[in-house]
Structure formats: structure tokens, C-alpha cells
Amino acid sequence: MSQYEHTCMIRGDGGRTIRTILDRICDKWTLLVVATLDEERLRFTDLHRQIPGISQRMLTLTLRNLERDGLVSRTAYAEVPPRVEYALTPTGRSLIPPALALASWAIDHISDIEASRTAYETRTG
Amino acid sequence: MSQYEHTCMIRGDGGRTIRTILDRICDKWTLLVVATLDEERLRFTDLHRQIPGISQRMLTLTLRNLERDGLVSRTAYAEVPPRVEYALTPTGRSLIPPALALASWAIDHISDIEASRTAYETRTG
DNA sequence: GGTGGTTAGTTACCGTTCGTAAGTTGCCTC
DNA sequence: GAGGCAACTTACGAACGGTAACTAACCACC
Numbered sequence: 001m002s003q004y005e006h007t008c009m010i011r012g013d014g015g016r017t018i019r020t021i022l023d024r025i026c027d028k029w030t031l032l033v034v035a036t037l038d039e040e041r042l043r044f045t046d047l048h049r050q051i052p053g054i055s056q057r058m059l060t061l062t063l064r065n066l067e068r069d070g071l072v073s074r075t076a077y078a079e080v081p082p083r084v085e086y087a088l089t090p091t092g093r094s095l096i097p098p099a100l101a102l103a104s105w106a107i108d109h110i111s112d113i114e115a116s117r118t119a120y121e122t123r124t125g
Numbered sequence: 126m127s128q129y130e131h132t133c134m135i136r137g138d139g140g141r142t143i144r145t146i147l148d149r150i151c152d153k154w155t156l157l158v159v160a161t162l163d164e165e166r167l168r169f170t171d172l173h174r175q176i177p178g179i180s181q182r183m184l185t186l187t188l189r190n191l192e193r194d195g196l197v198s199r200t201a202y203a204e205v206p207p208r209v210e211y212a213l214t215p216t217g218r219s220l221i222p223p224a225l226a227l228a229s230w231a232i233d234h235i236s237d238i239e240a241s242r243t244a245y246e247t248r249t250g
Numbered sequence: 251g252g253t254g255g256t257t258a259g260t261t262a263c264c265g266t267t268c269g270t271a272a273g274t275t276g277c278c279t280c
Numbered sequence: 281g282a283g284g285c286a287a288c289t290t291a292c293g294a295a296c297g298g299t300a301a302c303t304a305a306c307c308a309c310c
Contacts, residue, residue, distance in 0.1 A: 021238060052141055056288070079286095120195075207257050209259090
């Protein structure tokens with residue numbers, strides 16, 4: 001039995017539960033938001049600036065989901081202009097090592113992937 | 126400088142390239158297909174059976190992208206009925222450890238996340 | 251010789267999600 | 281009183297994903 005099978009069998013549901021969690025974590029922006037909050041408490045605008053390409057809408061939605069799942073805490077200060085700070089919870093912090101492992105893998109293999117993609121496009125037109 | 130910043134700076138594009146790669150890898154099905162091919166050469170139908178919930182359409186699309194990016198190899202045998210085998214390339218195999226790290230994290234924190242989610246729903250209605 | 255089964259897909263349709271851009275609130279400054 | 285700031289929210293069109301039916305090529309059976 002491979003480690004993957006072992007991992008999937010733990011819940012006895014054919015991997016359905018783990019897939020649900022991975023669906024949340026592995027969407028377009030979640031890992032980047034979590035990685036950006038590594039070791040830093042950040043405001044909404046700072047996050048928006050530090051994550052290139054994310055829209056305010058998607059940042060709001062991603063942060064709501066992370067807050068709901070207990071990975072990020074949201075602290076609002078009754079000031080003008082408003083100030084809202086986001087930080088990782090302990091659960092959120094525990095996601096950092098696997099997230100960085102994936103990011104490092106991406107860095108290591110970017111050139112391979114881009115080369116393969118270019119070759120594929122050339123083959124198929 | 127955090128490891129994340131360091132990681133993002135390598136390419137000097139503000140993390141745009143790494144985000145492109147992560148967008149591909151972290152979609153709804155890719156990690157599960159890669160994890161399922163761990164240590165096993167599989168046919169289309171076997172993959173379809175082993176990944177609960179994926180449709181034929183999405184399996185086809187996911188495999189095409191993985192093949193294009195050089196993570197999966199596709200071997201078609203001219204038989205009847207047709208036989209097509211999918212296997213990880215060396216690059217694809219190198220993705221297994223970080224993918225399993227993420228899956229293990231999901232397993233370890235499923236109960237925390239589900240509890241937090243339930244509490245959140247209760248608070249907000 | 252027509253019916254049904256097999257594998258590996260493809261196609262059509264439709265609902266959900268995502269991105270863009272503009273609007274909102276409350277107060278402060280000029 | 282016009283404009284700015286922070287943190288959103290809303291409207292709308294485009295892109296994506298899921299469902300289910302269809303296809304090609306051959307074989308086995310009746």
C-alpha cells in the first residue's frame with residue numbers, strides 16, 4: 001500500500017474528505033495568501049499590494065474562507081480610516097512548511113515545465 | 126527576508142512566474158491525479174475509478190495539461206479495445222513529496238477545520 | 251447481420267465561479 | 281464642499297467545471 005493510499009484510507013470515505021479540504025486549500029489564491037502572512041501581521045491593503053494579480057473581491061473572499069476555516073484571524077480596529085489586521089492562527093502557521101515545499105518545487109521546475117510546454121505547443125500547433 | 130519573499134524574488138518578477146506554476150498545479154484535480162499515479166502506471170479508466178468524483182471530461186483535461194507540462198507520459202497501444210497508459214515522468218515523481226506533505230497536513234487538520242467551520246456557520250447564521 | 255459490450259475519449263448545455271470596474275461608508279484634510 | 285483613505289460590496293460579463301449523452305473501432309454472441 002502506497003503512502004497515498006494509506007493517507008486516503010484514514011477516513012474510510014475513499015478520499016472524499018481529504019479532497020474537500022484540498023479543494024479549499026488548493027484554489028487559485030489561498031496558498032499565496034497564507035504564504036504572504038508568514039511571520040507578518042498584515043492589513044487588507046498590504047496583502048492586496050503584496051500579492052500580484054489578486055483583485056479586492058477575491059482577496060475578500062479568500063480571507064473570509066480562511067477565517068471561517070480557522071487558518072486566519074481578523075482583527076478590526078474602530079478607527080478612521082478603518083484598520084483591519086489579518087494574521088495566521090496556529091493552524092494556519094502549520095500550513096506554511098508544506099506550502100513552501102510546494103512553492104520551492106515550483107521554483108525548481110519552472111524551466112523544465114516551460115520548456116515542455118513550449119515543445120508541446122510546437123508539436124501540436 | 127522571509128523564505129517566502131526569498132522564494133518569490135528568485136525570478137525577479139514579483140512572484141508572477143511562481144504563481145503561474147502554482148495555478149496549474151493547485152487546481153481542483155491535478156494534485157490528486159499526480160498522487161494517484163504514485164508508483165503506479167494506470168489506464169484512463171483505472172484513474173477514473175480511483176479518483177472519486179472526477180468526471181471523464183475533467184480527467185481528460187487534467188491529463189492533457191500534465192502531459193503538456195511534462196509531468197505525465199501518455200502511451201497509447203494500437204489495440205481493440207484501446208489501451209492508454211499514464212505514468213509519472215521524473216519531474217512528475219519529484220512532485221510527490223510536496224504533494225503528500227500537503228495531503229498529510231489536510232488529514233492532520235480536517236477535524237480542526239470542520240469544527241471551525243461549524244462554529245463560524247453558527248455565529249453568522 | 252444486428253445487438254450489446256469494451257475503452258478512451260468528445261460534445262452540448264448549463265450553472266457556478268472569477269475578474270473588472272464602479273460604488274459605498276465614515277470621517278478627516280484642504 | 282471636494283477629494284482622499286481603507287475596507288469592502290455590488291453588478292455584470294466571461295471563463296470554468298459538472299452532467300450526461302454521443303462517438304469510433306472492433307469483438308462476441310445470438
